[in-house]
Amino acid sequence: xxxxxxxxxxxxxxxxxxxxxxxxxxxxxxxxxxxxxxxxxxxxxxxxxxxxxxxxxxxxxxxxxxxxxxxxxxxxxxxxxxxxxxxxxxxxxxxxxxxxxxxxxxxxxxxxxxxxxxxxxxxxxxxxxxxxxxxxxxxxxxxxxxxxxxxxxxxxxxxxxxxxxxxxxxxxxxxxxxxxxxxxxxxxxxxxxxxxxxxxxxxxxxxxxxxxxxxxxxxxxxxxxxxxxxxxxxxxxxxxxxxxxxxxxxxxxxxxxxxxxxxxxxxxx
Amino acid sequence: xxxxxxxxxxxxxxxxxxxxxxxxxxxxxxxxxxxxxxxxxxxxxxxxxxxxxxxxxxxxxxxxxxxxxxxxxxxxxxxxxxxxxxxxxxxxxxxxxxxxxxxxxxxxxxxxxxxxxxxxxxxxxxxxxxxxxxxxxxxxxxxxxxxxxxxxxxxxxxxxxxxxxxxxxxxxxxxxxxxxxxxxxxxxxxxxxxxxxxxxxxxxxxxxxxxxxxxxxxxxxxxxxx
Numbered sequence: 001x002x003x004x005x006x007x008x009x010x011x012x013x014x015x016x017x018x019x020x021x022x023x024x025x026x027x028x029x030x031x032x033x034x035x036x037x038x039x040x041x042x043x044x045x046x047x048x049x050x051x052x053x054x055x056x057x058x059x060x061x062x063x064x065x066x067x068x069x070x071x072x073x074x075x076x077x078x079x080x081x082x083x084x085x086x087x088x089x090x091x092x093x094x095x096x097x098x099x100x101x102x103x104x105x106x107x108x109x110x111x112x113x114x115x116x117x118x119x120x121x122x123x124x125x126x127x128x129x130x131x132x133x134x135x136x137x138x139x140x141x142x143x144x145x146x147x148x149x150x151x152x153x154x155x156x157x158x159x160x161x162x163x164x165x166x167x168x169x170x171x172x173x174x175x176x177x178x179x180x181x182x183x184x185x186x187x188x189x190x191x192x193x194x195x196x197x198x199x200x201x202x203x204x205x206x207x208x209x210x211x212x213x214x215x216x217x218x219x220x221x222x223x224x225x226x227x228x229x230x231x232x233x234x235x236x237x238x239x240x241x242x243x244x245x246x247x248x249x250x251x252x253x254x255x256x257x258x259x260x261x262x263x264x265x266x267x268x269x
Numbered sequence: 270x271x272x273x274x275x276x277x278x279x280x281x282x283x284x285x286x287x288x289x290x291x292x293x294x295x296x297x298x299x300x301x302x303x304x305x306x307x308x309x310x311x312x313x314x315x316x317x318x319x320x321x322x323x324x325x326x327x328x329x330x331x332x333x334x335x336x337x338x339x340x341x342x343x344x345x346x347x348x349x350x351x352x353x354x355x356x357x358x359x360x361x362x363x364x365x366x367x368x369x370x371x372x373x374x375x376x377x378x379x380x381x382x383x384x385x386x387x388x389x390x391x392x393x394x395x396x397x398x399x400x401x402x403x404x405x406x407x408x409x410x411x412x413x414x415x416x417x418x419x420x421x422x423x424x425x426x427x428x429x430x431x432x433x434x435x436x437x438x439x440x441x442x443x444x445x446x447x448x449x450x451x452x453x454x455x456x457x458x459x460x461x462x463x464x465x466x467x468x469x470x471x472x473x474x475x476x477x478x479x480x481x482x483x484x485x486x487x488x489x490x491x492x493x494x495x
Contacts, residue, residue: 005404016401024400037402042393043461044412045405049397058405 002208002243004061007176008038010206010214011059011239015178018198019057019191029194030055030187046181050231055191056181062238065175069242074167076249078211081163086120086129088157095133095147095157097126106160108255111137111152115256117160160255166212166246173242175219180235188223188233195237196221206241214243277376282347284340284379291326292317292342295358295365297350303416303453306357307364313350317342318358320365324378335385335422335449336368338378344370352379354483355451357420364420366451369483380484382449384420387467390458390474391415407463409471415458421450423466426489435495446472448488452481464490 019034020026028034034055035041041049041056049056085102088095088109095109101120107129108117116136118129126145134142139150149155178195182188196218205213217240224234295318300306319340322328339358343349351371358365358381365381391412395405423446430442448464458479464472472490479486 008404012401020400024398028399033399035397035402036400037397037405039405041397041405042395042407042412044392044394045397047461 002210002212002214002246004174005038006208007174007206007214007241007243008059008061010208011176011178011216011241012036012038014198014202014206015057015059015195018194028055030182030190032187034191041181046232050181050183053183055183055187057191057195058177058179058181060177060179062175062177066172067174069171069173070168071171072168074169076165076167076251079163079165079251080211081253082161084159084161086126086159088159090155090157093149093152093155095130095149095155097130097133097145097147099126101125102161104162104252106252106255107133108158108160109133109137109147109149110154110156110158110256110258111140111149112154113258115258117255158255160253162250162252164248164250166210166248168212168244168246170245171242172245173240176239176241178237178239180237182233183231185233188235192221192235192237199237199239208243210244210246210248212244212246214241216241273374273376277371278345278347280376281341281344281371284344285342285347288317288319288340288342292319292340293360294318295360297352298357298359299353299355300357300419301454303419303451303456304414305418306453307359307418307420313356316349316352316358318360318365320363320381333424335383335424337365337381337383339365339381341370341379344379355453355485357384357451366420366485368449368485373482382422382485384422386421386423387418388421388423388448388450388464389414389417389419389466390462390464392459392462409463409465412463415456415462416450416453419450421448421466423448431491431493433495437495440495443492443494445475446490446492448472448474448486448490449484450486450488452479452485458486458488464488 016036019028032053036057038059040058085100086105087099101124103122105120106117118132130142130145130147134140134147141148180188180192208214219238219240222236294315296315297313298307298311300311320337324338344352356367364384368380368382370379391414393407393412426445426447430444433440458477462474471493474488474490476489
């Protein structure tokens with residue numbers, strides 16, 4: 001899921017490279033150290049740093065400026081299906097088990113329309129999977145990684161794998177503040193402009209750890225002057241960021257679409 | 270010929286004579302940096318110390334004043350070792366620090382401060398690197414250490430109280446304290462530094478008076494809490 005912290009970190013990751021276009025081993029655009037961080041800097045760091053000519057950019061969520069924007073059905077979207085490790089190959093009346101062992105995959109063999117599956121466990125081997133399949137399938141035997149099935153007219157082999165999918169639980173739009181704190185007006189202008197351009201070039205979205213991007217739009221900008229005697233020239237850039245609280249579910253792919261019905265004892269009449 | 274030094278010497282000789290009869294044994298510790306001052310490497314030795322409100326031995330102790338006058342066995346170091354401002358005198362029950370002894374141009378009696386707490390002071394700072402940084406926050410125990418485990422005097426300060434921030438049903442206004450402690454070499458205590466004590470109190474220092482040659486630091490600190 002994306003959280004307040006994820007949004008703040010993403011904004012820091014947009015700002016910081018713009019302050020050091022040639023990397024932090026080279027001078028910043030202002031020629032003095034520029035520190036970018038989520039949260040508020042410590043007073044002692046700011047007091048000493050501003051006196052030394054340093055520049056600070058603090059990214060923070062503005063209190064009370066969040067509104068709900070949930071508007072979609074709760075649907076799982078963007079499935080990401082793992083590539084199978086196991087390989088099942090059908091040759092004549094045999095199924096050959098090869099590939100790599102990935103836990104929680106399933107080896108599925110459909111014989112004459114009836115499915116038989118074996119779960120891949122940690123410690124499974126291609127031979128043990130072949131042996132387990134042979135034990136399930138009537139008239140089957142195994143030798144090493146080969147399952148031989150007698151008296152059959154149709155064999156299909158598939159591997160069921162796991163995948164993930166995301167569901168948006170809630171969406172919110174919050175106001176996030178990037179506060180430029182510099183020892184002079186000129187530096188606030190220089191750094192602030194560069195930061196605005198960086199957000200503009202970044203585009204409308206910022207990547208979030210859960211893979212669902214957050215949208216970002218510039219909002220107000222304010223110059224804050226009451227702290228000049230404290231050696232702090234401030235400019236606040238406000239951004240509207242919509243981010244999503246998500247749940248990531250784990251699913252198994254379907255390997256057999258047919259259903260096997262077995263007629264048991266009939267109910268008493 | 271009588272001069273200042275001779276008079277001072279005679280006065281301290283008299284203190285010594287009195288201390289030998291009236292004083293109790295105190296371990297003398299001297300720390301340059303205020304980091305764990307009461308530890309064996311800082312122990313100079315012991316002296317007999319006689320402590321009283323005004324050296325007349327006829328006045329009872331009063332609230333709100335932690336200062337005492339005292340008579341050392343050998344304040345000028347004639348036979349044992351000289352005492353200095355900001356030395357700790359650790360007795361059987363009570364620890365004092367010397368606020369004023371052998372003043373350069375004064376003949377007033379030596380003054381010490383009774384310590385009722387053990388404090389540590391740190392300055393909240395973070396390790397910042399140019400470019401992106403992690404979340405900035407103060408965390409207890411972090412920052413630049415100024416003092417560690419220093420006996421000090423903490424008294425109520427009538428100058429006000431601090432509004433709480435969480436305003437829980439059980440919250441109350443938190444008091445300001447006056448903290449008196451030695452002035453260790455090159456240790457600067459500033460407003461905004463965080464003080465913790467052996468009673469699990471945390472305070473933020475809002476004012477730091479440094480008398481420097483004598484008396485030491487006098488701090489005003491606001492207790493923190495919910």
